[in-house]
Amino acid sequence: MFCRMTSRVPALFAAATACCLTIVSLRAQEPAPLMSDTVFKNVQILKGIPVDEFMDTMGMFAASLGYDCVSCHSPNIYEQRATAYAEATPLVQRARQMIVMMNTINKNYFGGQPRVSCFTCHHAKNRPEFIPSLALQYGELLDDPNSMVIFPRAHELRRARHLRGIQHRRQPVPDRDRGAGAEPARPGRPHAGGRRREDLRRQERVGR
Numbered sequence: 067m068f069c070r071m072t073s074r075v076p077a078l079f080a081a082a083t084a085c086c087l088t089i090v091s092l093r094a095q096e097p098a099p100l101m102s103d104t105v106f107k108n109v110q111i112l113k114g115i116p117v118d119e120f121m122d123t124m125g126m127f128a129a130s131l132g133y134d135c136v137s138c139h140s141p142n143i144y145e146q147r148a149t150a151y152a153e154a155t156p157l158v159q160r161a162r163q164m165i166v167m168m169n170t171i172n173k174n175y176f177g178g179q180p181r182v183s184c185f186t187c188h189h190a191k192n193r194p195e196f197i198p199s200l201a202l203q204y205g206e207l208l209d210d211p212n213s214m215v216i217f218p219r220a221h222e223l224r225r226a227r228h229l230r231g232i233q234h235r236r237q238p239v240p241d242r243d244r245g246a247g248a249e250p251a252r253p254g255r256p257h258a259g260g261r262r263r264e265d266l267r268r269q270e271r272v273g274r
Contacts, residue, residue: 099116099117099118100116100117101113101114101115101116101117102114102115102116102117102119102120105117106120106151106152107149107151107152108152108153108154110162111162111165111166112165126183126184126185127161127184129185129190130183130184130185130188130189130190131184131188131190131191131192132190132191132192133192137157138155138157138158138161139151139153139155139158140153140155164184168182168183168184
């Protein structure tokens with residue numbers, strides 16, 4: 067019995083080796099994906115990535131800034147597609163600088179993960195806004211069904227913290243937690259957000 071098993075080992079090993087060689091040969095025959103810098107001209111930053119990923123990145127730029135192709139590229143793309151896309155317009159050069167800045171932020175602060183993108187600041191606008199809107203803080207929390215979440219766990223944690231903050235602001239403080247001599251809670255007293263909005267309205271009326 068042992069002799070028959072040992073005699074089969076070389077045959078099994080040869081069959082397994084032939085199967086592995088076949089798989090490697092089939093994978094070697096698969097065509098390599100086309101790269102961005104071999105298909106398109108004058109690619110400076112987005113080199114060495116597949117064409118599909120390159121086009122997805124262009125779509126990301128357009129959606130993040132509310133742009134289309136001609137917004138950054140030369141208007142000649144409608145008639146001279148082979149050469150017009152390669153022209154380094156001022157906005158194309160600016161986009162290259164922004165890519166370097168974004169990659170540097172992700173590398174230095176997020177371990178190379180794509181946490182920061184064009185949409186992080188632009189939000190479908192050509193210029194990022196640096197003054198926050200009070201509607202974002204005190205407005206109703208809405209869920210966008212078209213929003214894509216790359217890191218769902220982090221998004222869920224942020225949303226849960228935001229909801230807990232809203233509930234905490236709306237919940238009245240019991241009298242026993244206010245301390246001795248403190249003013250008792252009055253029914254209908256507005257929360258902090260309402261007082262701030264009322265203060266802003268009062269300042270607007272004074273300014274007029």
